[in-house]
Amino acid sequence: MEIKEPIVKIENLYKTYRRGSQILTVLQDINLDIADGEFMALMGPSGSGKTTLLNLIAGIDTADSGIIEVGGIDITNLSETELAHWRSANVGFIFQFYNLIPVLTAFENVELPLTLTSLSKKERKEHARMALQIVNLADRMDHYPSQLSGGQQQRVAIARAFVTDPALLVADEPTGDLDRVSAREILDLMERLVHELGKTIIMVTHDPRAAEMAHIIRHLDKGVLNANTEAPH
Amino acid sequence: MQILKLLIKNSFRHKLRTSLTVLGITIAILAFGLLRTVVSAWYAGVEASSASRLVTRNSISLIFFLPLSYKEKIRQIPGIKNLSYAYWFGGIYISEKNFIPNFAVDAKTVFEMFPEFVLPEDQKNAFLRDRKACVAGEKVAEKYGWKIGDTITLKGTIFPGNWEFVLRGVYRGAYKGTDETQFFFHWDYLNETLKKTDPNRADNVGWYTVNVTSPGLAADVAAAIDNTFKNSLAETITETEKAFQLGFVSMTEAIIIAVRIVSFVVIVIIMAVMANTMAMTARERIGEYAVMKTLGFGGWYIAGLIFGESFFIASMGCALGILATFPAAMAFGDAMSTYFPVFNVQRQTIYMDIAATFIVGFVAGVFPAWRAVKLRIADGLRRIG
Numbered sequence: 001m002e003i004k005e006p007i008v009k010i011e012n013l014y015k016t017y018r019r020g021s022q023i024l025t026v027l028q029d030i031n032l033d034i035a036d037g038e039f040m041a042l043m044g045p046s047g048s049g050k051t052t053l054l055n056l057i058a059g060i061d062t063a064d065s066g067i068i069e070v071g072g073i074d075i076t077n078l079s080e081t082e083l084a085h086w087r088s089a090n091v092g093f094i095f096q097f098y099n100l101i102p103v104l105t106a107f108e109n110v111e112l113p114l115t116l117t118s119l120s121k122k123e124r125k126e127h128a129r130m131a132l133q134i135v136n137l138a139d140r141m142d143h144y145p146s147q148l149s150g151g152q153q154q155r156v157a158i159a160r161a162f163v164t165d166p167a168l169l170v171a172d173e174p175t176g177d178l179d180r181v182s183a184r185e186i187l188d189l190m191e192r193l194v195h196e197l198g199k200t201i202i203m204v205t206h207d208p209r210a211a212e213m214a215h216i217i218r219h220l221d222k223g224v225l226n227a228n229t230e231a232p233h
Numbered sequence: 234m235q236i237l238k239l240l241i242k243n244s245f246r247h248k249l250r251t252s253l254t255v256l257g258i259t260i261a262i263l264a265f266g267l268l269r270t271v272v273s274a275w276y277a278g279v280e281a282s283s284a285s286r287l288v289t290r291n292s293i294s295l296i297f298f299l300p301l302s303y304k305e306k307i308r309q310i311p312g313i314k315n316l317s318y319a320y321w322f323g324g325i326y327i328s329e330k331n332f333i334p335n336f337a338v339d340a341k342t343v344f345e346m347f348p349e350f351v352l353p354e355d356q357k358n359a360f361l362r363d364r365k366a367c368v369a370g371e372k373v374a375e376k377y378g379w380k381i382g383d384t385i386t387l388k389g390t391i392f393p394g395n396w397e398f399v400l401r402g403v404y405r406g407a408y409k410g411t412d413e414t415q416f417f418f419h420w421d422y423l424n425e426t427l428k429k430t431d432p433n434r435a436d437n438v439g440w441y442t443v444n445v446t447s448p449g450l451a452a453d454v455a456a457a458i459d460n461t462f463k464n465s466l467a468e469t470i471t472e473t474e475k476a477f478q479l480g481f482v483s484m485t486e487a488i489i490i491a492v493r494i495v496s497f498v499v500i501v502i503i504m505a506v507m508a509n510t511m512a513m514t515a516r517e518r519i520g521e522y523a524v525m526k527t528l529g530f531g532g533w534y535i536a537g538l539i540f541g542e543s544f545f546i547a548s549m550g551c552a553l554g555i556l557a558t559f560p561a562a563m564a565f566g567d568a569m570s571t572y573f574p575v576f577n578v579q580r581q582t583i584y585m586d587i588a589a590t591f592i593v594g595f596v597a598g599v600f601p602a603w604r605a606v607k608l609r610i611a612d613g614l615r616r617i618g
């Protein structure tokens with residue numbers, strides 16, 4: 001078996017929240033390597049810190065201490081503006097509630113993150129169309145989110161996540177709001193992104209069936225990452 | 234897909250809310266525009282007055298007269314180009330409701346003294362030939378349907394009796410700000426009648442108007458006139474026409490200050506309404522702003538969206554408000570022509586409309602924009618779930 005370079009490397013990561021005088025430790029001494037091209041599921045009870053960890057890796061929240069290296073860059077040292085720039089090029093986000101912009105069509109939603117790139121207008125349109133073809137929604141380009149089913153909206157959201165071609169995709173309970181059939185479609189699609197496009201995916205999920213699609217499952221409990229790396233059966 | 238498209242789409246998301254806000258701004262700008270026009274109409278007489286014309290009146294009060302014999306003495310003072318005189322007649326046309334400013338004037342000099350009253354040459358000659366002739370402004374003539382040759386009867390209040398005049402001319406204003414509601418007739422006609430009926434009041438005038446050869450001489454000439462009549466039976470006060478008009482206006486200044494304050498209060502109220510709209514809008518979209526920030530859009534981009542929407546909504550209201558101001562001012566001016574002979578929307582009012590709109594748009598946007606800039610993504614995303 002070949003040894004893959006880790007795309008995410010986390011060392012001694014701590015995160016606390018302050019509520020008045022009370023200090024709540026949400027993540028405690030997290031150490032984690034994720035190899036390039038991995039599909040990892042992150043599980044754990046509600047409130048265990050899954051979303052917090054995902055946000056830290058994706059650079060939308062800041063840690064108290066520790067190192068988070070993504071693609072060789074320690075993102076804990078970046079300023080807010082640098083982080084925004086970094087995110088637009090390196091991470092794609094998939095949310096539980098899709099979070100599409102309701103006044104924009106499917107096509108415009110997918111095109112949105114491309115407006116931050118140096119692509120020409122023509123190239124942007126091309127890329128957006130291609131991404132929608134990959135998620136099999138080319139015929140729904142001009143539909144507004146409210147005119148799409150939950151599963152279709154999530155596919156648009158996935159297209160939006162990978163249209164800028166980031167190496168890393170993070171997904172927070174991407175199937176949490178979907179029925180079984182739609183959830184299955186979403187998971188198959190993510191699987192394809194890993195296999196065919198070589199993306200690395202970190203997916204938070206409560207659903208054991210979703211976790212089974214992943215290559216590795218890690219458990220988080222009260223802010224502590226369990227030592228054993230479990231492979232799905 | 235540009236920011237502009239998203240901004241405009243966002244603006245029409247809540248059609249009812251946006252429409253109501255736009256309507257509110259339209260009404261506010263309309264009210265503001267009309268109130269400002271009332272203020273400028275109030276000062277129209279002052280604005281229209283000439284800098285080289287002086288008014289000499291009795292130092293005690295305007296209701297006291299000056300002897301006609303002053304005419305020659307004033308004329309001899311150096312620096313005076315020409316001289317005219319008038320008397321406030323105060324006649325009523327049919328009913329007291331129909332207020333028409335009417336004056337007994339020196340027919341030979343009046344149109345030379347007041348070139349802003351433009352009268353065709355043949356009408357001027359007809360007016361001069363006929364002792365009982367009168368001239369009216371186009372606005373009054375139109376209002377009462379007077380035609381040249383018509384006999385017009387005024388009921389005297391200061392000089393009792395029914396006075397009959399024949400309309401020999403209708404003047405137009407040379408400028409937008411010229412009063413077209415006045416009514417002139419021969420002072421000679423009044424004086425001859427008084428000689429017969431009330432000789433004590435004959436050979437008097439209400440005030441003299443003189444034209445100085447250059448505006449720079451105004452102060453010296455005014456002092457010279459007043460000196461001439463010092464310690465005489467009727468002492469005089471001479472001031473520029475502007476100051477004279479301002480004297481009238483200042484009596485009612487409190488009302489105008491109130492109108493001014495109300496016009497600004499209207500803007501402050503709409504500012505609060507607009508700020509509320511934008512605050513509600515931005516609050517609803519916190520999650521979306523967090524998503525956009527997640528995608529890498531900077532805080533200033535989001536602030537731009539919010540300000541853009543705020544300015545866009547405010548501008549729509551402003552544009553409609555300005556468009557509505559002109560017909561409204563015309564209707565208002567027609568209905569109120571008795572009180573406001575000149576009622577024009579001034580360019581400055583439009584500039585103030587635009588400035589007010591800009592301030593409203595800015596103030597309404599500033600707090601939500603600041604919040605969006607400060608918004609921590611993780612917090613914003615949690616709001617969605």
Ligand SMILES: Nc1ncnc2c1ncn2[C@@H]1O[C@H](COP(=O)(O)OP(=O)(O)OP(=O)(O)O)[C@@H](O)[C@H]1O
Pocket residue numbers: 017018019024026044045046047048049050051052053612
């Ligand atoms: N802004 C905040 N201020 C204070 N406490 C917070 C904040 N955000 C999260 N927490 C707390 O941090 C802990 C971890 O939250 P997190 O959202 O990461 O959990 P989770 O594992 O994703 O839970 P779930 O499965 O319900 O989504 C929780 O106890 C939560 O209450």
Ligand SMILES: [Mg+2]
Pocket residue numbers: 050051052172
């Ligand atoms: Mg969570």
